[in-house]
């Protein structure tokens with residue numbers, strides 16, 4: 001079986017994994033998201049889809065299911081790949097990182113983003129110890145320790161964001177995860193495209209970003 005390849009593999013297609021695909025796509029990186037669920041949205045989709053959220057910046061109120069829809073619409077220009085119904089159970093580091101799903105399928109990329117939230121919703125893997133415990137990234141008590149500049153784990157090239165990321169002062173909210181995705185992206189950009197243009201680029205004025213967005 002041929003591995004699925006991408007610039008960046010995102011484990012978890014919850015709200016934060018989805019927004020990470022947007023940020024990475026904006027800066028020219030092709031993503032593939034893997035989720036044990038049969039749909040995107042993580043906790044928003046599974047635990048409170050019909051509930052209103054009142055603390056997403058600029059949106060006085062939005063139903064959780066609609067937020068997931070909007071996040072999908074936002075990443076559409078970058079056409080990320082998706083593998084649903086696949087629980088990542090193994091991790092290996094060689095010249096690239098390799099992830100293996102519970103059904104034996106595998107994925108390879110030079111960068112991994114852990115956006116696994118509070119863990120797989122799949123009832124089988126929920127009763128087992130988290131697969132992250134064996135990755136050598138310091139997973140303990142439900143979170144992966146990261147620095148707050150790059151959101152990188154102790155293993156260079158492996159990042160963690162959203163509810164899966166642990167650091168002093170961490171608040172498990174959507175807006176924290178979105179911020180983490182943006183800073184992680186800048187670190188990945190420097191790693192994968194070191195010759196690229198440095199500094200801030202605004203979607204409101206950058207012709208490069210707007211071209212990628214198709215606007």
Ligand SMILES: Cc1cc2nc3c(=O)[nH]c(=O)nc-3n(C[C@H](O)[C@H](O)[C@H](O)COP(=O)(O)OP(=O)(O)OC[C@H]3O[C@@H](n4cnc5c(N)ncnc54)[C@H](O)[C@@H]3O)c2cc1C
Pocket residue numbers: 011012013014015016017034035036037041042043044047048052053054055086087088089115116117118119120121122131161162163164172173174175177
């Ligand atoms: C009832 C409730 C109400 C909330 N209300 C608000 C609110 O009003 N405002 C707010 O800001 N936040 C709220 N939150 C918190 C918010 O939903 C979370 O912070 C957010 O969902 C975290 O997003 P995430 O993408 O990091 O993780 P998640 O949403 O947990 O998504 C992680 C995804 O990773 C997948 N996954 C995990 N492990 C694996 C694996 N090994 N292989 C493959 N896939 C895997 C899971 O299936 C899941 O889809 C609420 C949470 C709950 C439970």
